[in-house]
Amino acid sequence: MQRLFVGELGNDQGRIEDSVQNDLKFVREIQGLDSSGNQRFGEPILVRSSVMGAHLVGYGTRVAVGYDFDGELAILGADYKSMIQSGVNPAVLNYADPRTKTVSTNAIPQLLSFAVADVNTASLKVAVNPFVYRDFLGELRVFNGEQTDLTSFVPSTTGNHALVVLFLDMRDNTIVVHSSTEKAGTIKLSYGIDLAEVYDAASIYAIPIKGWKLEQGQTTITQSSQFDDLRPFVNTAQSPGFPSPITRETVVPVGVAETFHGTLTVTGTLTVEGTLTIIDDDEPVINKTEITADVVTVTSTLRTDGARFVSNETSTTTATMTTTNSLVPQDNGSDS
Incomplete structure (x- = not known):
């Protein structure tokens, strides 16, 4: 040769x-x-x-x-x-x-995302293959696959590009898309800045699938638009307990009961659709719970272990507590 x-x-x-x-x-x-x-x-x-x-x-x-x-x-x-x-x-x-002896992740079809366009047809759509998984409640779910149009995520400023990531939201079994802040195309998209920004915007119940690079004026998505395959083939178990401080969008879904001990600080957003029990171990008699937040949205019952719910008592920032149901104290058997 x-x-x-x-x-x-x-x-x-x-x-x-x-x-x-x-x-x-x-x-x-x-x-x-x-x-x-x-x-x-x-x-x-x-x-x-x-x-x-x-x-x-x-x-x-x-x-x-x-x-x-x-x-x-x-x-x-x-x-x-x-x-x-x-x-x-x-x-x-x-x-x-x-x-x-390695295997390309592209050889694993489950939840694989790929461009819809071919050499004859331009398209800003990407497809995601079917996937069978267990959600956060342990229930077996079937995602049938779908196509998503990324036209609305193409940067609007001349010369800019952005990272667009597809996720599978386990709460409603649908594809959601989050994008990084667009920036000059001369600045490389990175894991530490752009992907971190996208992950912070995503729900904790969202499974990452793939990142795509989009440029201003782009009219089709091809293989060269791929940023990385983000499917979590190598993963670690979720840490037990409820996070604090909450710095991102966090949801306690319907059917889920979470318990937190101590002072819960929220600088992101917290939506409680199921049940969140907050127990202040340090003051079992007063049973005081302090939440620091701009907005905490509760669409179901939020339970505390005391008769009083103290919002932002020690912070200089005014907090707002919005509920659709009354706060329901949890009886811990102690006298107040």
Whole structure:
């Protein structure tokens, strides 16, 4: 096999594979720099993936292209120098090395999100595959899959981009979408800033699915729009108890009973649809409960273990307690 040139995977529309014959890959030959110092590429061509041509698959991945044994153009393998420059050990492509036994998450179809658009049809819709799971009540739920239009999340300011993340909300078994604050496209979207902002906006009952990068003026979503697969394949058990302070949107759903001991501080929003019992262990006689918050919305019964409910007694910020039912003291058997 003879090497002819080094190219990058993907065409100008962000596609890597042919929509009909997915063993054929789009490759653009790297042709040096133009007068402004920008990388020049040749027109994208479709070439086969050689049987012996081990390489990483991703938009912009550099590969060596040449003639296969039968004289057809093919990807002969990864470009060694490019992998070293990218900080990737070329040894990961050695199939005989036990350290390379990995599975791409794209091979796991459950709850997989993917672009609806193809080479002939532009679309800002993304699809999510069906999923069977147990919700926060331990009930078995079936999500049948659906498509979501992300048109409304495309940034409005010229040159800006944003991170848009799909979630499965276990409360009503539907897809919800949250977006980071749009910013200049020259500033890279990150896990520590943009993804953290999106996660803070999401409900604690939302399962993350996938992040998509959207740019101002974008009219279609392709593989190159992917930020990351966020399905929680590796997860840790939820810590027992109720969080304090509550700094994000937190909901006690219908059918759920939570108990908190001590002073509960809310700087985000707390909605109680089920039952929240707050016990002040430090003052069992006075049975005082202090909540620091701008707004606490209660749509069902909020129970405390004393006859008095003290809102924001020690804070300088005025709190508002809105309820649709009366506060119901829990009888702890003590005299007041």
